[in-house]
Amino acid sequence: MESFSCKTEIISGVGAIWELSRLHAKRVLVVADPYFEKTDLPEKLRKALQAEAVEFFYRVQPDPTVELSAEGTAAVQAFQPDTVVALGGGSAMDCAKAMAYFSGLPIRLVAIPTTSGSGSEATNFAVLTHNGVKHPLIDPSLQPELAILDGNLLNSLPKSLIADAGFDILAHAAESFVATGAGAISRSLARDAFTTALVYLPPSFHGDTRVRQQVHLAATMAGVAFSQSGLGVCHALAHALGGQFHLPHGRLNAILLPAVMEANQEANPHYADLARGAGLGGTADSMAVRNLKNALRRLRKELQLPATLAQAGVPSQKVRENWAAITQSALSDPCCATNPVRPDKQMVESILEQVTGVG
Numbered sequence: 001m002e003s004f005s006c007k008t009e010i011i012s013g014v015g016a017i018w019e020l021s022r023l024h025a026k027r028v029l030v031v032a033d034p035y036f037e038k039t040d041l042p043e044k045l046r047k048a049l050q051a052e053a054v055e056f057f058y059r060v061q062p063d064p065t066v067e068l069s070a071e072g073t074a075a076v077q078a079f080q081p082d083t084v085v086a087l088g089g090g091s092a093m094d095c096a097k098a099m100a101y102f103s104g105l106p107i108r109l110v111a112i113p114t115t116s117g118s119g120s121e122a123t124n125f126a127v128l129t130h131n132g133v134k135h136p137l138i139d140p141s142l143q144p145e146l147a148i149l150d151g152n153l154l155n156s157l158p159k160s161l162i163a164d165a166g167f168d169i170l171a172h173a174a175e176s177f178v179a180t181g182a183g184a185i186s187r188s189l190a191r192d193a194f195t196t197a198l199v200y201l202p203p204s205f206h207g208d209t210r211v212r213q214q215v216h217l218a219a220t221m222a223g224v225a226f227s228q229s230g231l232g233v234c235h236a237l238a239h240a241l242g243g244q245f246h247l248p249h250g251r252l253n254a255i256l257l258p259a260v261m262e263a264n265q266e267a268n269p270h271y272a273d274l275a276r277g278a279g280l281g282g283t284a285d286s287m288a289v290r291n292l293k294n295a296l297r298r299l300r301k302e303l304q305l306p307a308t309l310a311q312a313g314v315p316s317q318k319v320r321e322n323w324a325a326i327t328q329s330a331l332s333d334p335c336c337a338t339n340p341v342r343p344d345k346q347m348v349e350s351i352l353e354q355v356t357g358v359g
């Protein structure tokens with residue numbers, strides 16, 4: 001038995017932001033990444049929205065905290081919008097989702113991602129940080145009604161953001177593909193998203209803006225897939241490490257993903273399937289999986305991403321000092337519940353051991 005639903009309408013294409021006019025919104029609060037305050041995008045959105053009143057909330061920071069979302073919730077309650085538009089990466093979208101959710105108001109949620117990675121524009125997740133721990137909230141009402149994927153917003157993406165967010169796509173797709181909640185439909189989305197990201201991330205990283213719309217759509221597809229299937233221990237550890245060391249979420253996934261595949265050997269038939277879908281076959285499953293892990297390591301290198309936490313600037317001594325807290329936080333993350341093998345302390349510690357590095 002398989003059930004699949006995605007309530008998010010997805011409009012994808014260059015110039016898609018102009019479709020906002022068909023919302024006929026009256027009062028709109030735009031929750032925007034501060035990066036956009038000095039660009040011409042807010043003015044374009046104002047024109048596209050054609051609303052009676054548009055206000056901007058520019059206070060989003062990477063990895064939004066519970067305190068920031070409470071401040072934003074007060075802004076929502078004061079302005080009483082009928083529509084909240086999230087403009088930015090996963091952090092802006094998660095902050096906007098939490099603001100709308102905690103306001104208790106009947107709000108239409110629209111997401112305009114400006115990075116290609118989190119998939120938050122089409123997921124039922126919002127990740128909030130509290131006291132150094134990242135907590136994923138999971139609720140159907142966090143799923144935006146509309147996602148606008150406009151390739152025009154991606155032309156000025158810095159290389160490091162393409163790389164970091166790109167590995168978030170790969171981690172979402174790979175974890176979704178092997179998750180206990182996966183079905184034929186979510187696997188098909190995850191497989192296509194994985195292959196697209198693998199093929200198009202290098203040209204996008206090296207400056208080819210023509211392929212970015214495809215990578216953008218892959219991010220959304222991986223988001224739709226994991227909303228259905230759940231994620232796994234890669235994300236549980238990325239949340240635990242991100243809360244402690246404040247490294248970009250996708251960069252942590254890049255460090256973790258090959259080691260997680262190593263730890264999840266029971267899922268090898270599915271990883272082999274994923275590898276073959278991406279043209280990385282091998283006669284035996286074990287060979288296909290080895291090719292898959294090597295392809296991820298090669299891509300990580302090409303995108304100038306670190307292979308260990310030490311290379312990412314976290315001294316191994318710091319990891320050792322926080323070992324128990326990281327392990328505990330990862331094991332209590334809800335993403336563990338859908339990992340193909342139920343993670344235990346030994347598994348999490350063996351992954352952590354592999355990614356700590358020297359220095």
Ligand SMILES: NC(=O)c1ccc[n+]([C@@H]2O[C@H](COP(=O)([O-])OP(=O)(O)OC[C@H]3O[C@@H](n4cnc5c(N)ncnc54)[C@H](O)[C@@H]3O)[C@@H](O)[C@H]2O)c1
Pocket residue numbers: 033034035061062063064088089090091092094114115116117118119120123124125126127134153154156157158161164165168223249250
């Ligand atoms: N809700 C979900 O389903 C979900 C899934 C995965 C990750 N996440 C969360 O998303 C966050 C990561 O999101 P992200 O990778 O999109 O990064 P981000 O939103 O944290 O943004 C990173 C940086 O990129 C800048 N930026 C954004 N768009 C830009 C653009 N077009 N040009 C130049 N700079 C730009 C921002 O100002 C910020 O400094 C993490 O907090 C992670 O936990 C959420």
Ligand SMILES: [Fe+2]
Pocket residue numbers: 118168171172235249
């Ligand atoms: Fe993620």
